[in-house]
Amino acid sequence: xxxxxxxxxxxxxxxxxxxxxxxxxxxxxxxxxxxxxxxxxxxxxxxxxxxxxxxxxxxxxxxxxxxxxxxxxxxxxxxxxxxxxxxxxxxxxxxxxxxxxxxxxxxxxxxxxxxxxxxxxxxxxxxxxxxxxxxxxxxxxxxxxxxxxxxxxxxxxxxxxxxxxxxxxxxxxxxxxxxxxxxxxxxxxxxxxxxxxxxxxxxxxxxxxxxxxxxxxxxxxxxxxxxxxxxxxxxxxxxxxxxxxxxxxxxxxxxxxxxxxxxxx
Numbered sequence: 307x308x309x310x311x312x313x314x315x316x317x318x319x320x321x322x323x324x325x326x327x328x329x330x331x332x333x334x335x336x337x338x339x340x341x342x343x344x345x346x347x348x349x350x351x352x353x354x355x356x357x358x359x360x361x362x363x364x365x366x367x368x369x370x371x372x373x374x375x376x377x378x379x380x381x382x383x384x385x386x387x388x389x390x391x392x393x394x395x396x397x398x399x400x401x402x403x404x405x406x407x408x409x410x411x412x413x414x415x416x417x418x419x420x421x422x423x424x425x426x427x428x429x430x431x432x433x434x435x436x437x438x439x440x441x442x443x444x445x446x447x448x449x450x451x452x453x454x455x456x457x458x459x460x461x462x463x464x465x466x467x468x469x470x471x472x473x474x475x476x477x478x479x480x481x482x483x484x485x486x487x488x489x490x491x492x493x494x495x496x497x498x499x500x501x502x503x504x505x506x507x508x509x510x511x512x513x514x515x516x517x518x519x520x521x522x523x524x525x526x527x528x529x530x531x532x533x534x535x536x537x538x539x540x541x542x543x544x545x546x547x548x549x550x551x552x553x554x555x556x557x558x559x560x561x562x563x564x565x566x567x568x569x570x571x
Contacts, residue, residue, distance in 0.1 A: 329398025330366040331359060331556070332390070334380045334466075336404050337373035338485055338520070341539035343532060346373070353542055356401075358549035363556065368393045371403075374420075376454050377462035380404045384466050394470065399478040399556045402466055405506060406484040406520065408454035409498035413445035414438060416453050442491060449497035456498075456505035463506065467513060478559035480552065481510050485520040486528055489537035516555045523547040 333339060333356040340347050340354050347354060349369045352361065360367035370383050370390055380402060384390055394400075412419075422438060425431040454462075467479050483503045488494045499521065510517045524544035527533050532541035540548075 327396060328364065328366050330368050330393050330396050331356065331363065332393045332397045332400045333367065333369045333371065334383055334390070334400070334402055334404065335369065335371040336375040336379075336407055337371065338406065338539060339369060339371045339403055341373075341534060342545070343534045343539070343541045345534070353545060355545040355549040355552065358546065359552050359556065362549070362553050363398070365398055368397075374407055375404055376408045376416075377402075377404050377459045377466075378454060381462045381465050384469055394473055394477070397474075397477055399480060399559065400470060401480045401482070401518075401552060401556075402463060403482045403518075403520070405459055405463070405482060405502060406487075408456075408459040409452050409484045409496065409502035410487075411446040411449050411492050411495050411498065412451060412453040413448055414441060443493050446492040446495050449495050452498035452502070456502045459502060460505050460509045463509060464513070467515060478556070479515055480555045480559065481506060481515045481517050483507070483517055483519040483521060485538075485540075486525050487538045488528060491536070491538075494537070516559055518548070518551045518555055520548060523551050 335356070337346065339356055340349060340351070342351075342353065349356075349371075351357065354369075356367050356369045368389060370387055372379065375383075419438060422431060422434050425434050463481065470477055470479055483506055484499050486499065487496060503519075503521075507517065509515070524540050524547065527541050527544035527547070528537070530541065530543075532543060534540065
């Protein structure tokens with residue numbers, strides 16, 4: 307063992323330091339959490355909304371996300387990703403920022419889209435991708451079916467919330483309502499958003515889960531020239547507005563928790 311082995315790692319308290327470690331903001335999300343106006347970014351980019359929130363709180367952040375994730379993928383992350391397991395004991399709040407993909411038109415089965423990467427040989431995979439890319443926008447005006455029906459989305463959200471409550475009953479959980487888009491890939495169709503938002507709102511009211519309306523926060527940005535040209539991902543103003551809304555929600559739940567604790571004493 308060398309002297310360097312005895313040195314505290316970044317974020318760990320110094321020997322003898324009695325200060326509590328900084329909480330971690332756990333964000334389980336889709337690509338809206340880490341894409342900017344020109345594409346995907348590293349998880350530590352200071353401009354994306356999870357890092358803006360954590361910086362204001364003085365917390366650490368753990369972003370667990372991937373492009374195309376639905377509430378089902380978020381549940382799989384909860385049950386299969388050891389990063390999530392490691393963060394839960396020290397989390398200050400959990401933001402479940404998925405559900406938008408659930409509400410998008412998916413006339414072709416989601417399993418087909420996700421399975422394209424496994425098609426062999428490569429020439430056949432390219433043909434399959436091209437066929438999918440040609441069909442998706444042409445079938446999207448149907449608006450149905452969506453990637454996940456609202457009832458199923460809410461079931462996965464509740465499974466996540468319930469699992470977190472089982473492990474840490476006091477841990478605040480914050481949900482989100484779907485974003486909006488103007489993507490030509492979906493012919494700007496988003497009929498599934500209304501039913502999804504209503505179902506999530508009912509669930510959140512029943513379970514006392516604060517909600518951040520992503521659509522309300524990013525609408526002006528997504529229809530501006532500052533957003534990503536793909537019509538789905540946001541510009542920096544949207545990231546700042548989402549960060550502000552999430553920050554307000556986190557502060558609210560912690561303020562309410564303190565008020566409840568003071569009332570019990």
